[in-house]
Amino acid sequence: xxxxxxxxxxxxxxxxxxxxxxxxxxxxxxxxxxxxxxxxxxxxxxxxxxxxxxxxxxxxxxxxxxxxxxxxxxxxxxxxxxxxxxxxxxxxxxxxxxxxxxxxxxxxxxxxxxxxxxxxxxxxxxxxxxxxxxxxxxxxxxxxxxxxxxxxxxxxxxxxxxxxxxxxxxxxxxxxxxxxxxxxxxxxxxxxxxxxxx
Amino acid sequence: xxxxxxxxxxxxxxxxxxxxxxxxxxxxxxxxxxxxxxxxxxxxxxxxxxxxxxxxxxxxxxxxxxxxxxxxxxxxxxxxxxxxxxxxxxxxxxxxxxxxxxxxxxxxxxxxxxxxxxxxxxxxxxxxxxxxxxxxxxxxxxxxxxxxxxxxxxxxxxxxxxxxxxxxxxxxxxxxxxxxxxxxxxxxxxxxxxxxxx
Amino acid sequence: xxxxxxxxxxxxxxxxxxxxxxxxxxxxxxxxxxxxxxxxxxxxxxxxxxxxxxxxxxxxxxxxxxxxxxxxxxxxxxxxxxxxxxxxxxxxxxxxxxxxxxxxxxxxxxxxxxxxxxxxxxxxxxxxxxxxxxxxxxxxxxxxxxxxxxxxxxxxxxxxxxxxxxxxxxxxxxxxxxxxxxxxxxxxxxxxxxxxxx
Amino acid sequence: xxxxxxxxxxxxxxxxxxxxxxxxxxxxxxxxxxxxxxxxxxxxxxxxxxxxxxxxxxxxxxxxxxxxxxxxxxxxxxxxxxxxxxxxxxxxxxxxxxxxxxxxxxxxxxxxxxxxxxxxxxxxxxxxxxxxxxxxxxxxxxxxxxxxxxxxxxxxxxxxxxxxxxxxxxxxxxxxxxxxxxxxxxxxxxxxxxxxxx
DNA sequence: GATGAATGAGTCTTCATTCAT
DNA sequence: GATGAATGAAGACTCATTCAT
Numbered sequence: 070x071x072x073x074x075x076x077x078x079x080x081x082x083x084x085x086x087x088x089x090x091x092x093x094x095x096x097x098x099x100x101x102x103x104x105x106x107x108x109x110x111x112x113x114x115x116x117x118x119x120x121x122x123x124x125x126x127x128x129x130x131x132x133x134x135x136x137x138x139x140x141x142x143x144x145x146x147x148x149x150x151x152x153x154x155x156x157x158x159x160x161x162x163x164x165x166x167x168x169x170x171x172x173x174x175x176x177x178x179x180x181x182x183x184x185x186x187x188x189x190x191x192x193x194x195x196x197x198x199x200x201x202x203x204x205x206x207x208x209x210x211x212x213x214x215x216x217x218x219x220x221x222x223x224x225x226x227x228x229x230x231x232x233x234x235x236x237x238x239x240x241x242x243x244x245x246x247x248x249x250x251x252x253x254x255x256x257x258x259x260x261x262x263x264x265x266x267x
Numbered sequence: 268x269x270x271x272x273x274x275x276x277x278x279x280x281x282x283x284x285x286x287x288x289x290x291x292x293x294x295x296x297x298x299x300x301x302x303x304x305x306x307x308x309x310x311x312x313x314x315x316x317x318x319x320x321x322x323x324x325x326x327x328x329x330x331x332x333x334x335x336x337x338x339x340x341x342x343x344x345x346x347x348x349x350x351x352x353x354x355x356x357x358x359x360x361x362x363x364x365x366x367x368x369x370x371x372x373x374x375x376x377x378x379x380x381x382x383x384x385x386x387x388x389x390x391x392x393x394x395x396x397x398x399x400x401x402x403x404x405x406x407x408x409x410x411x412x413x414x415x416x417x418x419x420x421x422x423x424x425x426x427x428x429x430x431x432x433x434x435x436x437x438x439x440x441x442x443x444x445x446x447x448x449x450x451x452x453x454x455x456x457x458x459x460x461x462x463x464x465x
Numbered sequence: 466x467x468x469x470x471x472x473x474x475x476x477x478x479x480x481x482x483x484x485x486x487x488x489x490x491x492x493x494x495x496x497x498x499x500x501x502x503x504x505x506x507x508x509x510x511x512x513x514x515x516x517x518x519x520x521x522x523x524x525x526x527x528x529x530x531x532x533x534x535x536x537x538x539x540x541x542x543x544x545x546x547x548x549x550x551x552x553x554x555x556x557x558x559x560x561x562x563x564x565x566x567x568x569x570x571x572x573x574x575x576x577x578x579x580x581x582x583x584x585x586x587x588x589x590x591x592x593x594x595x596x597x598x599x600x601x602x603x604x605x606x607x608x609x610x611x612x613x614x615x616x617x618x619x620x621x622x623x624x625x626x627x628x629x630x631x632x633x634x635x636x637x638x639x640x641x642x643x644x645x646x647x648x649x650x651x652x653x654x655x656x657x658x659x660x661x662x663x
Numbered sequence: 664x665x666x667x668x669x670x671x672x673x674x675x676x677x678x679x680x681x682x683x684x685x686x687x688x689x690x691x692x693x694x695x696x697x698x699x700x701x702x703x704x705x706x707x708x709x710x711x712x713x714x715x716x717x718x719x720x721x722x723x724x725x726x727x728x729x730x731x732x733x734x735x736x737x738x739x740x741x742x743x744x745x746x747x748x749x750x751x752x753x754x755x756x757x758x759x760x761x762x763x764x765x766x767x768x769x770x771x772x773x774x775x776x777x778x779x780x781x782x783x784x785x786x787x788x789x790x791x792x793x794x795x796x797x798x799x800x801x802x803x804x805x806x807x808x809x810x811x812x813x814x815x816x817x818x819x820x821x822x823x824x825x826x827x828x829x830x831x832x833x834x835x836x837x838x839x840x841x842x843x844x845x846x847x848x849x850x851x852x853x854x855x856x857x858x859x860x861x
Numbered sequence: 862g863a864t865g866a867a868t869g870a871g872t873c874t875t876c877a878t879t880c881a882t
Numbered sequence: 883g884a885t886g887a888a889t890g891a892a893g894a895c896t897c898a899t900t901c902a903t
Contacts, residue, residue, distance in 0.1 A: 618816030
């Protein structure tokens with residue numbers, strides 16, 4: 070779905086409001102004030118509040134789908150994580166919302182959307198983990214589903230902490246550090262030994 | 268603060284409601300219905316809704332503080348994580364709420380409470396990481412603050428996924444698997460090599 | 466009706482509360498807290514809130530009925546006014562309540578009570594005005610009903626202002642000044658002329 | 664502040680309700696029913712109940728500020744009083760509310776507003792008393808602050824009684840009588856003597 | 862005498878939404 | 883595209899009162 074300018078304004082405002090004060094803060098009134106119109110005006114651009122929320126959730130997906138070339142498994146994972154960090158840096162409000170699935174528990178419809186998204190990402194990544202493993206880029210003594218959590222758990226936590234800290238540090242730098250650590254601990258043990266000796 | 272029976276009932280209900288439908292679902296009416304009284308009755312037991320929320324947040328802390336004996340760094344970390352899994356297994360609703368800091372963004376007061384709690388846990392764990400490192404239980408080529416995320420990121424994610432999946436799997440089992448993987452990954456490289464050869 | 470000690474405590478508290486924050490502030494809860502018991506305890510001493518209010522209104526009357534000896538018309542008026550000032554000085558909260566008939570407009574029953582009281586006072590005073598006039602103590606060129614307002618209007622206003630000012634001045638002193646002025650103004654013109662020449 | 668039609672309707676209703684049953688009777692629900700809308704509709708026209716009350720209080724002031732030409736001290740006082748009587752006759756509900764400062768004791772903000780208003784009126788009148796005195800229109804043997812009470816005490820009382828009596832008499836007529844009496848007793852003694860002889 | 866627990870009715874206020882203009 | 887006015891439903895909370903203990 071392609072959004073009009075006004076619709077984008079609305080989603081931006083919705084994101085900002087939710088980031089700042091939770092979904093409790095995401096009211097039609099607040100959105101309308103944020104973009105400087107009256108409440109009914111919102112309904113010219115979205116059928117109802119739910120559509121706004123859904124479009125908002127959709128935005129979490131965006132950057133991800135655009136991943137370009139990288140073929141190799143580990144590189145794809147790396148690039149996925151980097152694109153996450155960048156996405157959040159570009160729109161810091163996302164940090165408080167993107168991994169906050171609980172915010173949208175109120176409506177089963179939203180939850181479904183989010184679960185689908187999570188699942189999609191997971192299978193996409195799983196594929197890469199498998200490839201990386203075959204290519205000897207990643208150790209083979211860790212079960213696949215655990216691998217996923219081992220990598221994305223820390224990424225999520227870092228983004229969340231960054232959001233809660235009011236974006237105190239440079240996420241791009243900190244993100245690279247984390248990425249390096251991840252790559253290090255997931256490397257095949259032999260490779261790690263070699264690295265160490267250097 | 269020691270709670271009366273009714274107060275506990277109320278907190279339990281609040282937890283259940285929030286777990287099921289987000290804070291949007293945590294209304295005084297819903298709580299009162301859940302425990303089978305009328306709305307005003309709630310106010311005999313809590314000054315206002317905020318006190319309920321705060322007590323609820325306090326409950327996240329409980330299990331943690333009770334950690335008993337373990338001295339050694341790595342063992343303390345292990346036991347902390349295990350106690351988390353157990354706490355959540357005993358009261359599955361916690362899984363949807365405990366690590367969902369965003370739910371409480373609506374009120375700065377709650378956020379403050381949560382940040383304090385997170386900070387408290389972090390420094391407690393940091394100490395253990397340091398000890399474990401000195402004792403040669405943990406590799407020394409990963410910065411300390413990253414270490415924390417590397418461990419608790421995955422734990423959080425697992426708990427959250429367990430909650431969102433409707434408690435599909437046995438968290439105690441899955442948790443042990445994760446724990447084993449974490450210990451493996453964080454072991455000093457030399458030790459990992461040895462393990463491998465066996 | 467003779468009140469028990471507790472009942473008097475309650476009426477005192479009720480008066481204090483009403484004086485401080487209007488009838489909105491006169492709640493059973495506030496009264497009970499003021500005397501250090503729980504709400505239901507109040508109902509041991511008064512059948513319901515209305516009885517408290519009525520007893521409170523009754524208290525406005527008290528001092529007045531106790532007027533002792535004075536015979537002469539003008540002296541009786543003087544003494545009535547003085548006793549009003551004293552009553553209020555003894556229990557300053559009365560100042561914010563006694564002449565505030567509007568406070569009790571909510572219930573026709575209260576209003577009736579107050580109207581009766583006002584009427585009783587008025588006829589009692591009217592009699593004295595008549596006597597004073599006959600005795601040549603008061604000028605005879607002012608209609609009787611106006612006379613009443615001329616005297617008690619200022620008295621009321623002074624008490625009210627004293628109450629609203631937080632009892633800034635010494636009402637006994639200021640009251641005497643007002644009384645003197647009233648007597649002066651109401652004296653027969655001939656007498657006023659004589660006074661002036663002195 | 665200039666009010667819209669609806670806002671005026673609301674204030675009128677508020678006045679009516681308060682006049683009839685005290686502030687206890689001034690509820691948003693009652694107001695909304697009085698003008699034939701639902702409760703939330705009120706909030707399109709006033710931010711909250713407090714704003715209604717404040718605007719209501721403001722209305723007490725209105726007529727006063729509009730005083731037109733009169734220069735001479737005594738005439739200004741006369742005209743002020745007359746305008747009060749007229750204001751109240753035009754909107755009889757005011758009689759039960761305008762001088763009932765106690766009604767608004769519940770909120771310090773309202774009380775402040777009222778005190779300011781009273782003070783403003785007082786200083787304005789004080790100036791006129793002084794002028795009247797210099798011009799020999801008023802006796803000079805009464806202290807200024809007492810003068811004020813002597814005049815406005817009776818005016819207030821008359822308005823209040825008129826309100827409580829359900830507007831039984833013709834306030835315009837009765838008011839003129841009172842005014843005449845006031846002018847008479849406040850005239851310089853010499854003048855009073857002359858009048859008498861006539 | 863007093864309390865803890867509860868309640869029905871009602872307080873002010875906000876919500877998402879609609880409709881005529 | 884947008885607004886002013888309105889609404890039904892629901893929000894948190896308070897009130898006077900009752901009842902069993």
